[in-house]
Amino acid sequence: MCTSLTLTAADGTHLLARTMDFPNVDPWRPTVLKAGTKWRPILGEQHLTQYRIVGSARHLNKHYLFGDGLNSAGLSCAELYFPNRVHYYDEPRADMTNLTPQDLILWVLSHHSTVAEVAADLENVALIGKVWYAENKVYPFHWLLADSTGAVAVLEPTAHSLRLIDDPLHVLTNTPELADHQKRVNRFLTTDSAHLPSAASQWLRDNKPLPEGPIPTNRFIRTAINLWGQPQPAAAKTAMSRAKAILDQVVIPKQTGKQPTNHNFTHYISIIDMSHLRYLQLPTDGTPQSEINL
Numbered sequence: 001m002c003t004s005l006t007l008t009a010a011d012g013t014h015l016l017a018r019t020m021d022f023p024n025v026d027p028w029r030p031t032v033l034k035a036g037t038k039w040r041p042i043l044g045e046q047h048l049t050q051y052r053i054v055g056s057a058r059h060l061n062k063h064y065l066f067g068d069g070l071n072s073a074g075l076s077c078a079e080l081y082f083p084n085r086v087h088y089y090d091e092p093r094a095d096m097t098n099l100t101p102q103d104l105i106l107w108v109l110s111h112h113s114t115v116a117e118v119a120a121d122l123e124n125v126a127l128i129g130k131v132w133y134a135e136n137k138v139y140p141f142h143w144l145l146a147d148s149t150g151a152v153a154v155l156e157p158t159a160h161s162l163r164l165i166d167d168p169l170h171v172l173t174n175t176p177e178l179a180d181h182q183k184r185v186n187r188f189l190t191t192d193s194a195h196l197p198s199a200a201s202q203w204l205r206d207n208k209p210l211p212e213g214p215i216p217t218n219r220f221i222r223t224a225i226n227l228w229g230q231p232q233p234a235a236a237k238t239a240m241s242r243a244k245a246i247l248d249q250v251v252i253p254k255q256t257g258k259q260p261t262n263h264n265f266t267h268y269i270s271i272i273d274m275s276h277l278r279y280l281q282l283p284t285d286g287t288p289q290s291e292i293n294l
Contacts, residue, residue: 001021001081001174001214001216001219001252001264002018002019002020002021002022002078002080002081002173002174003018003019003021003171003173003219003220003223003247003250004016004017004018004019004078004080004144004171004172004173005017005018005170005172005223005227005243005246005247006144006146006152006167006170007170007227007233007239007242007243008150008232008239009232009233009234009235009238009239010233010234010235011234011235011236012150012275013235013236013239013273013275013276014146014147014148014149014150014273014274014275015236015239015240015243015271015272015273015274016068016070016076016078016144016146016271016274017243017244017246017247017269017270017271017272018068018078018080018144018247018269018270019247019250019251019252019266019268019269020056020067020266020267020268020269021214021252021264021265021266021267022067022264022265022267023263023264023265024254024263024265025058026058026059026060027058027267028056028057028058028067028267028268028281029056029057029058029059030054030055030056030279030281030290030292031054031055031056031057031059031064031066032052032054032292033049033052033053033054033064034049034052035049035050035051035052035072036049037049039063039064039106039110041098041099041100041103041106041107042100042103042130042131042132042133043092043098043099043100043128043130044092044097044098044099047106047107047110047111048110049071049106049109049110050110050111051071051072051075051109051110051113052071052072052294053066053069053070053072053106053109053110054069054070054071054279054292054294055067055068055069055070055105055109055270055279056068056268056270056281057069060133060134060135061133061134063132063133063134064106065102065132065134065135066079066105066106066109067079067105068105068270068272069105069109069272069279070109070274070277070294071109071110071112071113071294072277072294073112073113073114073147073148074113074147074148074149074274074275074277075108075109075113075114075115075117075118075145075146075148075274076109076145076146076147076272076274077104077105077108077109077143077144077145078105078143078144078270079101079104079105079141079142079143080141080142080143080144080172080173080174081139081141081174081175082141082142082157082174082175083140083174083175084140084175085140085142085156085158085175085176085177086127086129086140086141086157086158087157087158087159087160088101088127088128088129088138088157088160089127089128089129089160090128090129091128092126092128093128096124096125096126097124097125097126098126098128099125099127099128100127100128100129100130100131100132100138101127101132101138101139101140101141102132102135102139103132104127104141104155105143107125108143108145113147114147114149114151115145115146115147115149115151115152115153115164116151118145118153118164119153119163122155122162122163122164123161123162125162126160127157127160127162142154142155142156142157142172143155144167144172145164146274147274148274148275152166152167152170153165153166153167154166154167154172154178156177156178158177165178168182168193169181169182169185169196169227169228170227171220171223171224171227173216173217173219173220173223174216175216176216176217181216181217181220181221184217184220184221185220185224185225188211188221189203189225196224196228197229200224200225200228200229201228201229201230202229203225203229204230210222210225210226210249214250214252214264219250222250223246223247223249223250226245226246226249227246236273236275236276240273240280243271244271244282247269248269251266251269251284252264252265252266253265253266254266254284254285265284266284267283267284267285268281268282268283268284269281269282269284270282276293277293277294278291278292278293278294279291279292279293279294
């Protein structure tokens with residue numbers, strides 16, 4: 001039940017930020033991989049990271065499952081849950097780079113410096129609906145990508161052929177598709193995309209209520225209005241504070257006592273500064289925050 005956004009400050013700083021909402025599982029640890037680190041998808045040949053990579057990962061059976069990350073070229077990527085919409089291949093494809101959904105972030109950050117490079121390379125990738133090394137299910141994901149040029153895109157695997165799509169609202173949550181979310185925002189504000197910033201600003205000035213609760217469509221609308229309805233931050237520090245303040249409103253608290261099965265709660269907020277190559281993880285359980293500079 002994650003929520004993510006991208007944000008640009010007036011000084012040109014580009015950020016990607018997200019909540020990681022997931023059932024009670026192994027911890028998401030701040031993790032750095034050196035350039036030249038070997039890793040192997042469960043299908044196909046070994047890969048080498050061409051860039052240093054930092055992000056939040058689960059360490060499972062000596063493999064890394066990244067939920068989000070940044071590389072030393074300034075490219076970032078975050079995965080979010082996308083149930084009932086994905087179309088993966090059942091079996092590996094000849095002459096393709098075959099990846100399970102859990103492998104995609106490492107592939108993106110290992111081999112590419114910009115969103116444009118990822119877009120050009122996707123025709124060579126097949127997403128395969130196979131169980132990963134240490135998981136017992138095939139995860140339905142879509143991904144938000146951004147880079148230090150300010151480019152932002154979303155990958156939604158609703159067909160076997162993969163392509164990036166524009167994200168003009170710079171927000172992503174879960175199902176439904178991004179285009180459906182955008183239409184819902186416009187209907188909520190009774191506006192169109194061209195006038196969304198002014199409509200969002202007026203909504204906040206009038207102190208009108210925002211959608212509440214964990215439903216993805218509500219979180220998308222709330223985040224989009226908070227993102228577009230406020231003045232642009234001046235610099236990196238204020239932009240990071242703004243991103244955290246927006247995401248704080250959609251944090252899902254962990255329940256006290258024994259957690260119900262499959263209860264999603266927010267493990268952390270991450271804020272990725274692609275311009276200054278900084279990764280900040282803000283856990284919600286009171287453990288110290290981590291800031292790693294590439």
